[in-house]
Amino acid sequence: MSEILLQVEALSTHLPLEEGLLKAVDGISFTISRGQTMGLVGESGCGKSMTVNTIMRLAPNFAQIEGEVTYYPAEGEPINITALDPYGPEIRDIRGGEIAMIFQEPMTSFSPLHTIGNQITEAIRLHRTQDRKEATKIAIDLLQRVGMSNPAQRMNEYPHQLSGGMRQRAMIAMALSCEPSLLIADEPTTALDVTVQAQVLQLMRDLQSEFGMSILYITHDLGVIARMVQVVAVMYLGRIVEFTDVDSLFYDAKHPYTKALIQSIPKIGRKSRDRLESIHGAVPVPINRPPGCGFYPRCSAAIDGLCNRVDPPLAQIEDDHAVACFVYPEVLDAVGETMPEGATHAL
Ligand SMILES: Nc1ncnc2c1ncn2[C@@H]1O[C@H](COP(=O)(O)OP(=O)(O)OP(=O)(O)O)[C@@H](O)[C@H]1O
Ligand SMILES: [Mg+2]
Known part of the structure; x- marks a missing residue:
């Protein structure tokens, strides 16, 4: 069995x-x-949702997609997802069966017209077993595992009858009902209050260790990143600008953008009159983007004549640590550039 589960290569969605x-x-x-x-x-x-929507073949149909997404099932040949018919049976088998997705707003996953139980058992019958009784049993068991009280009774309730936290749990139960190899979670807890958010995160962690699935967790909340993941890709304007393990992200961030993101996290012990750092300027919309680094207009370390001229590629600067910033010689080398004479930067 391949060690790799999903490989994304030079993926673009324009x-x-x-x-x-x-x-x-x-x-x-x-x-x-x-x-x-x-x-x-x-x-x-910055393109987080578009990335996963493209992986799942859910990008708008007028999108121009390039690059390749390969999924390695436990058995059988690797599947080139980008080559599949976006409305065909193969991608539908993968979606929900191999890769499950949970979203910020559970109402987008559930139909308001059917009971929770009905929808979860339907998903199970589509991907796992035809037997209605067995599917019901699996569904009740899952609802129990995600911490629903009275799961058998909840099966008969409609999505609007559940509280936000309970709906989120029901959505996780539905996503897990097919025992996916990969769970993609797109800001699944942003709409919840913090105590419920903590419970749902804990639940996902428990289920992850129990099922051994992979998780791709999308968030703008670095606190959630610290609790949930092993490796992190930092995105800016449709590009990955830093890729590293979670400890290095917090203790040894390299990209000026990542450093600024981390600076903007409120810290316990900070004097109350200290102002919270914010990254100056707004995220530009990636239309007709000028040459050079996308972060140039907001960057405190920008090197004139270089960063506004050449696009820094993502280059390995340490084991398992890649960054796209010309402050690092490896990144200059990758495009055959040198630091302009007399250039200084404030990093
Ligand atoms: N259907 C669409 N039509 C036009 N532009 C779109 C469409 N969907 C997304 N975009 C644009 O694509 C870019 C990336 O959007 P995306 O939703 O991936 O961002 P995100 O990182 O998920 O942001 P958020 O944290 O707000 O969810 C944005 O500039 C957005 O406005
Ligand atoms: Mg999004």
């Missing part, structure tokens, strides 16, 4: 809009190993 070409995802590569948890972090609009 949206031709009236205003210009919007490069929502712009050439990103990463792999997820079996059982690994990976985080995708970055400010609103």
